[in-house]
Amino acid sequence: MRLVIARCSVDYAGRLTAHLPSAPRLILVKADGSVSVHADDRAYKPLNWMSPPCTLKEGEENGTAVWTVVNKSGEKLIITMEEVLHDSSHELGVDPGLIKDGVEAHLQELLADRMETLGEGWTLIRREYPTAIGPVDILGRDAEGTTVAIEIKRRGEIDGVEQLTRYLELLNRDPHLAPVKGVFAAQEIKPQARVLATDRGIDCVTLDYDALRGIEDDKLRLF
Amino acid sequence: MRLVIARCSVDYAGRLTAHLPSAPRLILVKADGSVSVHADDRAYKPLNWMSPPCTLKEGEENGTAVWTVVNKSGEKLIITMEEVLHDSSHELGVDPGLIKDGVEAHLQELLADRMETLGEGWTLIRREYPTAIGPVDILGRDAEGTTVAIEIKRRGEIDGVEQLTRYLELLNRDPHLAPVKGVFAAQEIKPQARVLATDRGIDCVTLDYDALRGIEDDKLRLF
DNA sequence: CCTTGTATCTCGCCT
DNA sequence: AGGCGAGGTACAAGG
Numbered sequence: 001m002r003l004v005i006a007r008c009s010v011d012y013a014g015r016l017t018a019h020l021p022s023a024p025r026l027i028l029v030k031a032d033g034s035v036s037v038h039a040d041d042r043a044y045k046p047l048n049w050m051s052p053p054c055t056l057k058e059g060e061e062n063g064t065a066v067w068t069v070v071n072k073s074g075e076k077l078i079i080t081m082e083e084v085l086h087d088s089s090h091e092l093g094v095d096p097g098l099i100k101d102g103v104e105a106h107l108q109e110l111l112a113d114r115m116e117t118l119g120e121g122w123t124l125i126r127r128e129y130p131t132a133i134g135p136v137d138i139l140g141r142d143a144e145g146t147t148v149a150i151e152i153k154r155r156g157e158i159d160g161v162e163q164l165t166r167y168l169e170l171l172n173r174d175p176h177l178a179p180v181k182g183v184f185a186a187q188e189i190k191p192q193a194r195v196l197a198t199d200r201g202i203d204c205v206t207l208d209y210d211a212l213r214g215i216e217d218d219k220l221r222l223f
Numbered sequence: 224m225r226l227v228i229a230r231c232s233v234d235y236a237g238r239l240t241a242h243l244p245s246a247p248r249l250i251l252v253k254a255d256g257s258v259s260v261h262a263d264d265r266a267y268k269p270l271n272w273m274s275p276p277c278t279l280k281e282g283e284e285n286g287t288a289v290w291t292v293v294n295k296s297g298e299k300l301i302i303t304m305e306e307v308l309h310d311s312s313h314e315l316g317v318d319p320g321l322i323k324d325g326v327e328a329h330l331q332e333l334l335a336d337r338m339e340t341l342g343e344g345w346t347l348i349r350r351e352y353p354t355a356i357g358p359v360d361i362l363g364r365d366a367e368g369t370t371v372a373i374e375i376k377r378r379g380e381i382d383g384v385e386q387l388t389r390y391l392e393l394l395n396r397d398p399h400l401a402p403v404k405g406v407f408a409a410q411e412i413k414p415q416a417r418v419l420a421t422d423r424g425i426d427c428v429t430l431d432y433d434a435l436r437g438i439e440d441d442k443l444r445l446f
Numbered sequence: 447c448c449t450t451g452t453a454t455c456t457c458g459c460c461t
Numbered sequence: 462a463g464g465c466g467a468g469g470t471a472c473a474a475g476g
Contacts, residue, residue: 001249001263003226005313015454017324024315026224028249034266039318040224043257043272044471047321049454051266075454090228090309092247095262098270102239104467105458128460133381133415134465135460154467162385163466238469268456274471298469327452357450377453380465386451413464449476456471461464 002029005086006065010037010048014075020047022082027067029056031092035069035077050077102209108137108152110212111185115140117212118183118205122148136167147171147180156186156204161196168202225252228309229288233260233271237298243270245305250290252279254315258292258300273300331360331375333435334408338363340435341406341428345371359390370394370403379409379427384420391425 004027010020025047026038033054036046054071065084069077108127115122121143129139129149138150149171151164164182171180182202184193187209194204227250233243248270249261256277259269277294288307292300331350338345344366352362352372361373372394374387387405394403405425407416410432417427 001228001261003249005224005315012454016326018454019322021319021322023318024313025318026226026251026313026315028261028266030261030266031263032265034264036266038224038251038253040254040315041257041275041318042255042472043251043253043259043274044269045455046267047318049266051454051456052264086311086313088309088311090247090249092228092249092263095246095248095264095270096244099242099244100239100469101241103469130461133419159382235469241469265456267454268470272469274469323454326454382451415464447476450474452472452474453470455468457466457468459465459467461462 001031001092002089003027003086004029004081004084006081007083007085008037008079008081010080011078012048012076014071014073014077018048022080024085027079027081035067035079037079048077050075102154104152104154107154107185107187107207107209107212110209111150111152111207112138114212118148118150118185119143131167131170133166133170134163136171139171142181147177148183149180150183150185152207153184153186154188156184156189156193158190158193158196160184160186161193161200161202164197164202165200224254224315225312226250226309227252227304227307229304230306230308231260231302231304233303234301235271235299237294237296237300241271245303247308250302250304258290258302260302271300273298327375327377330377330408330410330430330432330435333432334373334375334430335361337435340430341371341373341408342366354390354393357386357390359394362394365404370400371406372403373406373408375430376407376409377411379407379412379416381413381416381419383407383409384416384423384425387420387425388423 007024009022012018028036032052034052036049038046050069054069057068059066065081067079112124112127115124123141125139128135136149137152140148149167153160168182172178184197184202185205185207187207189204197204230247232245235241251259255275257275259272261269273292280291282289288304290302335347335350338347346364348362351358359372360375363371372390376383391405395401407420407425408428408430410430412427420427
């Protein structure tokens with residue numbers, strides 16, 4: 001990783017056109033060849049950047065360093081450095097990576113494994129059931145054998161209800177599946193989402209992540 | 224801006240729980256108090272971060288530095304530094320900021336100015352036409368005098384079609400406007416969005432930004 | 447202070 | 462490679 005602090009101006013031409021007037025900034029060159037330009041605020045977002053794969057060419061024009069970063073699709077980032085205030089390189093190696101817990105994918109796994117938390121006798125047909133407009137999180141059956149489409153969110157908002165509604169409309173056109181009822185499952189469901197879901201005959205279920213995981217742990221302990 | 228290269232492990236507890244095993248990384252502390260942790264790849268996204276406003280407390284435990292970053296809502300980022308390899312600070316000042324070109328707002332201006340690109344005899348009623356559920360990008364009339372609601376996106380996806388559908392439903396309740404037809408205009412329209420729009424009787428138009436801008440330039444040249 | 451909508455969104459997964 | 466959904470989305474603008 002190379003850290004450069006320099007007074008620079010930056011031009012980007014690619015998905016849009018953007019320009020940064022001259023000012024002191026941090027320029028970050030990473031081992032994968034990516035380049036980003038940071039101001040002294042905002043933790044997350046660089047002012048400008050080029051994602052890998054891309055190539056960096058360090059040139060010079062009238063005594064000022066000019067870096068040109070180009071990627072596959074022809075996007076271009078040009079950094080003109082009027083004054084370099086710091087320049088250091090550091091060997092970091094490959095990062096072991098982030099371990100996450102509590103995201104939607106995990107909720108889906110847990111719930112698919114414990115369909116009975118939704119109701120006695122409920123069973124799984126499959127996760128990520130494919131449709132023309134995208135995969136349904138979980139397709140299952142209730143105790144009476146009625147098909148159920150389940151949409152899972154960490155936070156249940158109106159968009160999620162709209163999404164499930166579209167799936168239900170489509171699934172109910174399939175005579176092999178119809179009638180299909182809907183369940184909107186989330187760790188937290190916003191009141192507006194609950195109202196809309198209820199209005200459309202969709203059941204709302206609040207998921208207890210810790211409880212689901214606890215059940216899972218209990219299961220593992222049996223083996 | 225403070226740059227620290229250190230072998231560290233990181234724990235985040237907030238909207239989710241995440242852990243980073245010990246490895247050498249860049250820790251960036253910015254003037255606004257924000258903190259981010261970067262690995263030696265990916266230009267854009269830090270491995271972990273805390274957005275401002277937040278407070279950094281530099282502590283120590285058994286001779287190793289432990290930084291605790293907390294924000295308003297109680298989210299916590301804990302950085303344990305086993306070995307500090309570099310530590311430098313730099314005064315950057317306030318950044319003049321990025322100047323952009325070619326985003327949705329610009330497309331809207333251009334299209335409003337050149338309604339005839341949608342069809343001969345099409346005219347503008349107004350941009351950002353206000354409704355109870357938000358402003359319609361462009362309200363206009365076609366050659367027959369039929370009211371048209373136009374939703375503009377840079378990239379046209381399903382959400383945009385849903386949005387336009389809601390507007391159309393509302394606008395069609397107004398007897399002064401009804402019937403109102405819909406046009407979904409974007410530089411690029413995703414197939415699924417196109418299918419949904421077509422199914423709902425909404426026309427899709429692909430916008431050529433450069434052509435629109437070119438026309439605009441031609442217009443300017445006339446004055 | 448909230449909500450709403452955009453983003454060079456990034457990222458991962460799956461077709 | 463392209464499409465699609467999720468994200469600790471982040472972030473700015475507007476009510």
